[in-house]
Amino acid sequence: MSSGSAYINDMRPQDILTPQPAGLCCKPGGFHIDPVRPVERALITHGHSDHARAGHGAVLATQETLDMMRLRYGENFARSTQAVAYGEELRLGDVAVKFHPAGHVLGSAQIAVTSGNTKIVASGDYKDAPDPTCMPFEVVPCDIFITEATFGLPVFRHGDAADEVRKLLASLTLFPERAHLVGAYSLGKAQRVIALLRAAGFDAPIYLHGAMEKITRYYQSRGVDLGELRAVKGMKKAELAGTITLAPPSATSDIWTRRFPDPVTAFASGWMRVRARARQGGVELPLVISDHADWDGLTATIKATGAREIWVTHGQEDALVHWCKMQGLAARPLDLVGYGDEDSGEGDVASSDAEDA
């Protein structure tokens, strides 16, 4: 097959991974990465619903990601599934694939696709900041790095999440008669905030909105220590004074909040860095805690991969592409649609009503 490998050696990167309406397609490997429409074979980076959808033929992902899809969509979310471990190399068609930790949420992975001498890394969503609830991000040297750009503007610098949690605890001390309601995405962010609270020495029970119970229990079953957690349902109003409750962002502006005594509305998100965004959502205590890399994280990671070419997807592509070019790197936006518009770990402040839970 010497002629075949010569052909592969000559393959242009955009023929190895190609943006299509269904998502990023690897023709020589016969699969899509995080497809937004049903496909025959899907490789999934992580469990957020805009990346991990139901209805594919075969799904390859980490065990945690498969479990999360099962929790959300039920047993029959795909025809067949295969779990892959971090660092395990698999041969798919004419390419080799390997999953590396992305540090985004539990089970999240970057997917390295190698064809001949060309290695492309699709990062999915990632962060290089410490997170006690998942494996730390790993820099994967490559030729082409596909980066997300959710916070791809130099104004987004997330700072130390521990400082933000201290802000929350200071507010709890100052307003002990008020309930503190923290809006956080139910997969990843909520558990990270809880872990951060524990790390800061907060050992009282933490309350959960019904919509986050299942996934949080799953984190616990995977050995993530979150301390004592209780369902907020059935609690009396007075008992919630001075407590912390985690809820999906949409619930914090809903009729559901009536059960809390004079609630302080907090929201844990990278968007909270910008005041106007926080105010639009009616947030009183913005907490800048993000599961995506900030500007410094994006630019440092791009440099560290040593990639000669950068493809930028979902988010603020313009600024990041401009920055890459200033560094002498080839860069272009990948026009993929369908990401970041759902419960995506970090979509915008949601406005839809959550059901009373």
Add this chain to the structure above:
Amino acid sequence: MNRFAELLDRLAYEPGRNNKLRLITNYFRSVEDPDRGYALAALTGALSFKHAKPGLIRDLIAERTDPMLFALSYDYVGDLSETVALMWPRQSDQPLHNNPPPPTLTEVVTTLRTLGKTEIPKQLSRWLDDLDETGRWALLKLVTGAMRIGISARLAKTAAAALGDKDAHEVELLWPGLAPPYLNLFAWLEGCGEKPVNRDPAPFRPVMLAHAVEEADFATLDPADYAAEWKWDGIRVQAVSGRGPQSHIVSRLYSRTGEDISKSFPDLLPSLHLPGAIDGELLVLRQGRVQSFNVLQQRLNRKVVSPKLIKDYPIHLRAYDLLADDETDLRDLTFAERRERLLAFIARLGDPRVDLSPTIAFDSWEALAAARREPASAGAGADAEAVEGVMLKRRDALYLPGRPKGQWWKWKRDPYIVDAVLMYAQRGHGKRSSFYSDYTFGVWTGDDGDAQLVPVGKAYFGFTDEELLQIDRFVRRNTTEKFGPVRQVVHEPDQGLVLEVAFEGLQRSTRHKSGVAMRFPRINRLRWDKPPREADRLETLERLLKSEASESAEAAPD
């Protein structure tokens, strides 16, 4: 600076007044002198240094960032100070770089006071290097003089007073004699210093306020115990004069909260040439006739008081109480005794710009009710249109600060009523933060075929707790669109909620699409029974506007 920045940051998001107070008081308690004093000065607008221009900030960031990245960022954030604070490049990329500690608020304030104009850019960038995002944001807000965090000077003083369980009035009394960083004030508030002495020759005295009288109250009140006056639709003021160091007269005009508003009314000050303290109403008089509040409003909140403004809107003081006569404090005398002193004082003053608010003779509540109904024929004459009710004052009441029970009553004339349709609702604050409790309502305009609602006002009280629950439920079930915290509620001819809105007056407004603005609107009643199509029309309000305007026009000088 970091702690002050944290305070500003938290205040900027906190909607509730009591919570704001808690945050500020907590800051004063945990931060030492003189930092907290300069914070109090910043919050009360008492800092004086030349503010940095936005152009300077732009230049600083342009030297440090790529123009394209700045443009994209500024476009996204929408606020110059905030954009610069967020994207200011980090200095210490080298770990363990020997950074100086971030500047204290005291350092910033005292340095800015002494720094020459050319030295400012360099100093500012040094500080920006040393601070974090929130610190940089607060610094830039401070140096550009654009704090805009919704804190009044009064609120900051109230928070300081709370540090020593004192009333804000007490701080207000002392305020004119104090200066940043207020070391003596904080020492006194924390119980380790003497009470500061206000050496102001013309100090403010906390005002006495009235309760609204209810029908049921009259059964327990004896007409013989009370004197009655007109309640003027103007601005309550305290006009104080005293002898300064060289025994020349110092005069000041204060608002009811103790704010010095002398600068806005230079034409009244020469009339206050006798030492004393008058409690009275600020009005505009044309040819001896009191003008409506709408006319008076032209003179309020003006930065520049032009000769034309002074000529067209001649200001006048109508006196109804005397708190000090020369050096003598009269507040321990009864109302009847003070009234005698007031009569003599006004006579001695002999100035056409200051006159006496007349009393209304009555021998029964029925007689007073008749006077309230028809002020014109009960002594108010041509000024009747500027009367918004009557005041009842116990003849034996001392002048007590605050709102003491049973001493002074206000009995306002009946409000205007209009039926309007609920259009938008917004979540309330504090206790009501879980409810949609701020309502924008509209009335109909346009022809039958193409009638539409135009917003005419906003109200957030007047309803009962039970009614609040009902409206909240209605809002959540009938939302048609959401804009951040605001919900648009269904408002069709056959679908929607009619609110009976009460208000005190109406004026022309260029800021509102409808062209009118209501004074003191509140929800009077919920009209679940009424279909929106039967709500009032804009023409109804415009007629009311015309009748008010014609009165002022009649009296305008030619």
